[in-house]
Amino acid sequence: MIQTKEIKKGIYALKTVGYLDLDFHGCIFRNDYGASYNAYLIVDEKITLIDVVDKQFSEAFILEIKKIIKDKPIDYIIINHVEPDHSGGFEAVKSIYPDAQCFCSSEAKKAMLQMFFNKHQYQLVSNLESINLGSRNYVFVLTPFIHWPDNMFTYLVEDKILFSNDAFGSLTNSNLFYDYQYDLSQLLNDAKEYYANIVMPCSSFVANKLEEVLALNLELDYIAPSHGIIWKNEIGTIINQYQKWANNGDVKNKVVIVYDTIWDNTQKIADVIAQAIGDNDLEVRILNASKHRKSLIMSEIMDARAIVVGSSNFNNTMTPSIADVLERIIALKPIDKLGVAFGSFGWVDVHLNRIESRLQEANVKIITHSFYENYTPDAKALDLAYELGQLIANKVNEVITNE
Ligand code: FEO
Numbered sequence: 157m158i159q160t161k162e163i164k165k166g167i168y169a170l171k172t173v174g175y176l177d178l179d180f181h182g183c184i185f186r187n188d189y190g191a192s193y194n195a196y197l198i199v200d201e202k203i204t205l206i207d208v209v210d211k212q213f214s215e216a217f218i219l220e221i222k223k224i225i226k227d228k229p230i231d232y233i234i235i236n237h238v239e240p241d242h243s244g245g246f247e248a249v250k251s252i253y254p255d256a257q258c259f260c261s262s263e264a265k266k267a268m269l270q271m272f273f274n275k276h277q278y279q280l281v282s283n284l285e286s287i288n289l290g291s292r293n294y295v296f297v298l299t300p301f302i303h304w305p306d307n308m309f310t311y312l313v314e315d316k317i318l319f320s321n322d323a324f325g326s327l328t329n330s331n332l333f334y335d336y337q338y339d340l341s342q343l344l345n346d347a348k349e350y351y352a353n354i355v356m357p358c359s360s361f362v363a364n365k366l367e368e369v370l371a372l373n374l375e376l377d378y379i380a381p382s383h384g385i386i387w388k389n390e391i392g393t394i395i396n397q398y399q400k401w402a403n404n405g406d407v408k409n410k411v412v413i414v415y416d417t418i419w420d421n422t423q424k425i426a427d428v429i430a431q432a433i434g435d436n437d438l439e440v441r442i443l444n445a446s447k448h449r450k451s452l453i454m455s456e457i458m459d460a461r462a463i464v465v466g467s468s469n470f471n472n473t474m475t476p477s478i479a480d481v482l483e484r485i486i487a488l489k490p491i492d493k494l495g496v497a498f499g500s501f502g503w504v505d506v507h508l509n510r511i512e513s514r515l516q517e518a519n520v521k522i523i524t525h526s527f528y529e530n531y532t533p534d535a536k537a538l539d540l541a542y543e544l545g546q547l548i549a550n551k552v553n554e555v556i557t558n559e
Contacts, residue, residue, distance in 0.1 A: 158213065158220045159331040163378065164315050168197040169386065170220055172213045173331055180327060181241065185353045186449040189329040193241055194382045196319055197224060198312070202231040202290030205256070206310055206319050207382050211244030218245075218252055229253050232289050235260035235278075236321040237307045238267040242382055247272055259287070261298050264306035281308070284372075297369060299323065301361040303354055309369070316377040323362070324394050326350045326384030335390045343385065344397060349455040350383070351401050356458060357489045362402035366395070401458070404491035409556055410439040411548060412456050415466035416446050416475040421500035422468045424533050425541045429464060429498065432545025438552055445477035454484055461552045462494040463520060465511050469501035474511055482514040494551055495520035498527040498544065505530070523551045 157173045175190040193213065196206040203225055209217045221230070230253040235243065238260075246268070250256065258278045260268065265278040281287070283298040293313040300307060303322040310319040326346040328338060335343055355362060379387040379394065387394050400406035411433050417423040426442060433440040441456050445467075457463055465482065467474035474482075497511035508526035516522060527544045529537045 157331065158216050159333075160220055160224065161333050163333070163380070163386065164317070166199045167312070167315060167317065168199065168224055169333060169380065170195045170197060170209075170217065171331065171333060172209050172217065173329060174210065174213065175329070177210075181239075181354065185327070185350075185451045187327045187329070187451070189327070191241075191327055192329045192384055194380065194384075194386075195242075196380060197221060198290070198292060199225060200290040200292060203228060204232040204234060204289050204294075205230050205249070206234045207236050207242045207321065208233070208245040208249055210241045211248070214245030214248035218249060221249075230256045232256060233258045234294070234310050235264050235268065236310055236319060237304065237382070238264045238271065239304055239322075240271070242321065243268065243271070247274065250274075250276060259296070261296075261300075261306050261308050263300065263304075264308075267304075267306050286313075299361075299365050301358045302365060303358060311374055316375045318374065318376055318379045319382075320379055321382045322354060323381065324379050324387060324398065325354070325381040328384045333386050334388050335385050336388060338385060340390060340393070343390070344393070346384065347394060347397065348401070348458070349451055351398070352455040352458040352490075353451045353488065356401070356454075357487065359402045359404075359489070359491060362398060366399055366402065370395070406459050407461055407492075408439060408459050409552070410441065410460045411462045411464060411552060412441045412443065412453070412460040413464040413466065414443045414445050414453055414457075414478075414481055415499075416444065416468065416478045417466075418468040418470070418475065421529065421532055422466045422498070424538070425498055425500065425527070425529060426466050428538050428541040429545035429548070432542045433549045436546065436549030436553065438549055445475070445481045450480060450484055453481055454488055454490075457485065457490050457493070460493065461555060462496070462523070462548055463490075463515070464496050464498065464548060465515065466498040467507055467511060468499060469505060469507045472504075472506050474499070474507040478511065482511065482518070485518045485520070486514060489518065493520045494523050494548070494555070496523045496527070496544065496548060498541070500529045500531070500533065502531060523548055
């Protein structure tokens with residue numbers, strides 16, 4: 157479904173609601189309500205399209221555009237980002253509007269040529285370059301690595317709208333357009349999960365770019381991302397949250413235990429570690445890597461102080477779901493975490509060193525070497541697990557005290 161709304165005079169948001177797109181950005185992000193892809197059409201003396209849509213929606217997307225502009229042509233296409241969820245429909249649109257002049261960053265041009273092979277003309281724009289198209293002025297803000305090297309924002313001067321593409325996005329997915337139409341805490345949860353799974357590895361770029369953008373003192377009526385809702389009433393809130401997330405400034409006094417278990421032995425240890433942490437007045441989240449969605453696990457890890465990762469031995473390694481979580485931790489680079497590995501095994505204990513080395517690869521500071529138990533943990537083993545939980549809590553509390 158594509159929902160269209162005129163958000164200001166002559167400015168149309170085209171919101172594609174992919175309710176079956178449960179795997180967002182490929183396999184990265186599982187979302188129960190699918191994903192949305194926003195593009196924007198500006199209609200005045202000239203017609204400008206900002207971003208396109210995932211290829212699977214291009215036919216419907218073009219039909220929606222035609223409903224608005226009838227038989228007029230699109231004069232300009234601004235490519236804020238080349239990732240296929242925004243550019244996949246580009247060739248289809250360009251085939252209908254072959255004379256549309258395209259604007260993008262130099263990195264975007266390289267990528268477009270390598271992705272689609274067609275040698276269209278791309279007019280390159282530089283950081284803070286301003287151009288006039290039709291009766292409006294556009295300013296481009298290059299935002300490399302939020303989320304790919306090519307990304308940029310487009311600011312529409314007269315209408316005070318920042319088209320931010322991936323930044324400030326969420327997977328809040330319905331036909332409603334604006335932040336005030338949703339519960340704010342749910343919106344921020346959605347934006348947090350999106351940040352943790354899409355933006356977090358770029359946090360240093362986000363922190364620097366936010367400072368640069370805020371220094372411009374742009375007047376903002378809307379922040380209009382390419383995913384999820386348009387920020388209108390809560391612009392300050394989402395900017396503030398991005399500043400916190402980018403600087404690890406929203407960290408809670410919380411420990412995340414993520415584990416997988418084959419015959420419940422690792423789960424028994426996880427329970428006892430969690431109890432000890434809880435007994436020390438810290439929040440503890442226990443997540444099963446096979447049962448909870450990975451994007452939720454990453455969201456919980458983002459604002460935790462410590463990650464405790466447990467697995468049963470699976471032949472000569474850890475379970476596949478724990479391997480998946482660890483690769484995500486390496487890829488998504490949560491900032492400044494403590495960590496410990498734990499687990500159980502039958503006849504050979506070979507997996508915990510692997511977990512620990514993966515955590516180290518992700519720059520997690522190891523609190524103590526791995527804790528493991530042979531077959532069913534007995535009372536003594538569970539006492540030791542409790543001691544481990546206390547040690548984790550002590551280390552976390554030390555960090556809190558020293559702040
Ligand atoms: Fe939604 Fe980086 O693309």
